[in-house]
Amino acid sequence: MTEEQLSPEELTDRCWAVLAAAAENRPDDVEELLVTLPWPDLVTVVCGIGSFTVGAMAGRAGLDEATARADVADVVRRELLERLAEREGPNR
Template sequence: MTEEQLTPDELSDRAWAIVAAAAENRPDDVDELLVTLPWPDLVTVVFGMAQLGVAMLSQGADPYDVDARARVADRVRALIVERVASR
């Protein structure tokens, strides 16, 4: 972990590099891309990845629509409850 925070453009590049590494099934590279970030930047990148997930789960709806986002949150919570119950 470093103390130097990245610029917004550098954080965006880092998030896209994580997507590329995940697409190529390279978890060690994802680890390296995350472990070197200071905590505030790590939170920013993880939040950005979660936002990408919300956009994908919005299923064609405007991912910035409050109701569409609420439906995604409800579906994800239901999935969590289902997974916990199955354990």
């Protein structure tokens, strides 16, 4: 981790680089792109990647952006609740 924060343009580039490495299933490269970031920049990159992903998912819905993003959030929350229920199961 470094103390030097990146410029907004460098953070955007880092988001794209992480997406490219993830698309090519290169977790070691993703780690290298993230491990050197100071905490505020790491949060910015993670939020940027999340926002891009939600926007891409929302764009497929054919709805206005706010409605589509709300729908994506609902789908993601349902998925999280289902995963939690599976882990907890009836025997826990």
